[in-house]
Amino acid sequence: MYIKINNIEFHASEGETVLDVARRAGISIPTLCHKDGVEHYSSCMVCLVRDRRNNSYIPSCSALVQEGMDIDASGDDVKELRRKAVELLLLEHRAECEAPCRVVCPAAYDIPRMNRLLSAGRFREAVDLIVSELATPEIRCLTCGAYCENACRRKKIDTPISIRNIRLFIFDKIKEEKLFSGSAAGSDARYSAKEELKNRFSSRTGKLNDAELRQWLKECDGMSERYRDITSFEQASSEAESCMHCDCRAAGNCALRAVAEDLSLKDPAGKLVNSPIKKKINKNTGLIFENAKCIKCGLCVRVCEDSNDEPALCFINRGFVSIISEPLTAEFDDILASQARKAVEVCPTGALSFIEKT
């Protein structure tokens, strides 16, 4: 049969979806809850198109082709409705794409990554990271008012991570060992890095209550010693242990962020709280689930097989408070023993990820 998309006729076969035909024809339609080869679910509504025959908006990922279909896949109204869908998803997406320290840093240094490398004892890589970020022979931190420490979430719990001193210590090392060749990219490079970060879509958590704030503590070792002044890599590493990992592990490959950017959306104000932020960490597989980032697309539920031997993730509750969870009969530690990677790979946001420290 033939169906029309954006006024052009395309061949389509029985059982295909509108999205299948559009993709084949090179017409781009964004999706979040859809994955080729996985049973379709149609929850995100980001793939909406308009059926001109009755002016109804239908999710193209599960809309089966019908003879005589006349689809508008790119009209302004269609795009406007898609924008709304993403905006609504972002309203319940209480998450941060970038860590606060990095957002306020005038040079957009990747502070969380530095902390993770240090705490993992990968000092060489930490040094390399800072070298790569140097734009001039002098590090910016020397003259900066340490906005990073002011923004550090740890500050709300006890004291901020001693970011500036860590960086200055490492910078001294770089100077000592003459690791920096001097062929600086120029201060413009940091400026553009900062601009780039600023221009990227970035989600915010909105207001956090005390219990929620403490969820971030789960990401750091509570035993390590704190140091204000840093005089050795060991001290830097120990101090970095207390970093709470505020940046999102999926910042670079988040489908939600990408769609938001494509549709030039801003993060909406007034985030809605469907349940308190809770981070769950599976001790056996290192799987981490952050409920407030979840957009309830159910992909992780659909790709993993659920059984008594290996319980998988499932939906619990109904409506606005429905959420992905381990089954009521199992502990989070005991789920997805062999399928965790599948679940992480399919997640369109950073709700599911591995806790590995890089």
Next chain:
Amino acid sequence: MSEKVKHIEEHGCNCQPELKSDDIKTVVSQVVAKCGREKDKVIPVLQELQKRLNYIPSEALKEICRLTEITPGQISGVSTFYSQFRHIPAGKHIIKICAGTACHVKGSGLITEAFRRELKLDETTSTSADGLFSIEEVACLGCCTLAPVVQIDGKTYGHVKSTQAAEILYDFINTGKHQKDLHQEVAPDVYDAEVRIGLGSCCVAGGSREILSRLFEVKEAYDLNIKLKPVGCVGVCNQTPLLEIVMNDSTHHRYTNVKIVQVEDILLKHIKPGKFGKRLIYRINDFADSFVHEGKLNSPINLPGEKREEFLNNFLSYQVHIATQQSGILTPDSLDEYILLGGFEALKKVLRQSDKSEIADIILESGLRGRGGAGFPTGKKWKIFSESPGSPKYVVCNGDEGDPGAFMDRMLLESFPFRVIEGMMIAGFATGASEGIFYIRAEYPLAVSRVSNALKICYERGMLGDNILNTTFSFNITIFEGAGAFVCGEETALIASLEGKRGTPILRPPYPAVQGFREKPTLVNNVETLSLVPWIINNGPEAFSSIGTEKSKGTKVFALAGKVARGGLIEVPMGITIRDIVEKIGYGVGDGRTFKAVQIGGPSGGCIPASMADTPIDYEELSRMGAMMGSGGLVVLDDTDCMVDMTKYFLTFTHKQSCGKCTFCRVGTRRMLDILTLLSQGKADMKEIDELEKLSFEVRNGSLCGLGKTAPNPLITGLKYFREEFEAHARGYCPARKCRDLIKYVVNDKCTGCTKCSQDCPVGAIPFSPYEIHVIDQDLCIKCDNCRITCPEDAIEIVNIADVHKNQ
């Protein structure tokens, strides 16, 4: 078996120490043995388990997974999706407070608060500390005409006031909870009169069971030669209990609002006692009574018949009974009587039909459209279904009526179970289906038991099973109890729930008629639709299509409730105007109030202003006005009802009932509700009203299923017809004086200082000051409305806070 399980089985409560793990295992294995091990048995298994244990402990979930094919994720998803299932123990007695539309407009919110106060519950708990009572707000108990309604363990209290919480709890604890079981009596062959008493849920709530047992007593005491006959719903729900005496000469005597003390007099007025001695006793007693009871002369018993029945006749004369044919005559449980009055004639007629496809043609020709709300032509659906390949084919009767303020499906199932069964069998025969499933809300226990009883009788009598009535037609029907999810009224969600999944809808096509339950063709028809079918077959399509308007044929059953003098269950011809329903059948709004609007179609429908009340009721007209036929709730509103409050009420409902699958419905309804809440608190401005309006259209366009697509309707019509009221709230002013953040209670100078209000104030906001004008401490006042109800002088007024400031 331990003491614990025994105790639970006997008392249905959990006031004993923790369940032992072995007991749980025993119960689970019994439940699984009874319900089955397949994945799609998960809902019946959970229902049965909860019935036995009062709640669902997580250990039981594990055990179920161990013993059956049900997986951990599935059982977790299902048991938390449906509101019927509890994961923590509930109290010994469950107090169900109806939050249906009719109850809401009559102040059910204040009643919930009153009970919570009485039981000293905080915001997070719903069970009293002694484990005796649990509070539950339910979508609709289906007793809209008795609003507001509270039900404790099946005992119903109607017209409850917020000052009565303590009184009701006292009454409940101190009266026998268990009604005397009424054994089926053998009727004499020859009798002087037949005495009919309605036993629909509303009638029972109105006390008709007590009346029935009194009838037995009187009958025995005076040896009356009468036949006592319980009948289904009569529809005159606001006048329950309703008693009808049919004499041998076919004269009828009808009594409404019968009280227990009147039963004796009523019976003896028309029927002579059997034995001489008893007759004498009666004469003497009666003579003596005439001196004692002065009021006896004024009681309705002594009113002339035509006066007594005037209202009743008016109420009935505008109606046309098709789905509710023989209402008030038919005994719901009697197949013989149903057959005697022409039941199953339609089935016999179609069974003789050589060309089955003609049956669907007849239905198509009659113009019958689905009564579930959307109005798809039934005949067309049957045709598509019968042409779909696949076997077996299923016919599902959709009785998952969850709309607050609508209870016609419940009434039809309770009162005319055989008619619905017949309709379903005709549908099955006409379309080549062999399996029928009744999907009935678990909140309708009477409907479930009446239908299952009727099915049992049909099987015993060869009306169901193989080779029905000695033909080649074989048809089986089973019952599936819904577990408390409004969204399951949507056919694809209903099917998901039948399959033991979370009730989330999917995009159509494929339509269930082509690919539905277990991937087989499935015809989903509403209860009312099916109960119209036998009449159409018997009377011909022309008879049906001669009633109604051009595109909407036949009749529609409505639950008329709210601010109307006489509510009830009515069946009216399509095309009747809203005004006729409200004024002629319902006798208009109550004393001194003005008719403001009608809410049609519940949470999917809209409010139609009184100015448009001359519009005829039909599918197209209603949707043109932004409302919807919906399932048929018709709630009348007067000038004390606030549109912002109404809209907020419906959105609270849809938001709570959304399955949570698609973005627009899950998050969009929440956002709308948040803005409305701000508006009702005077914290939103015009900008937010604009956002609300825009969002309502976006949710309508972007949602996946009917629930989400129609959820904004109350808001869209509210803004269309009552925009100034929304704008008034943005200025901090509630014209109907309903939104509690914008109003306050004050005492005017009619106050005589009687101190009644002071005594009834639950928070001590009114100091005890006899013979002085009382004063309400605004800082303490919780706006519970008690003082206003109690005041004998109308001295408590509600004023807008904004007004007060302006005047100062």
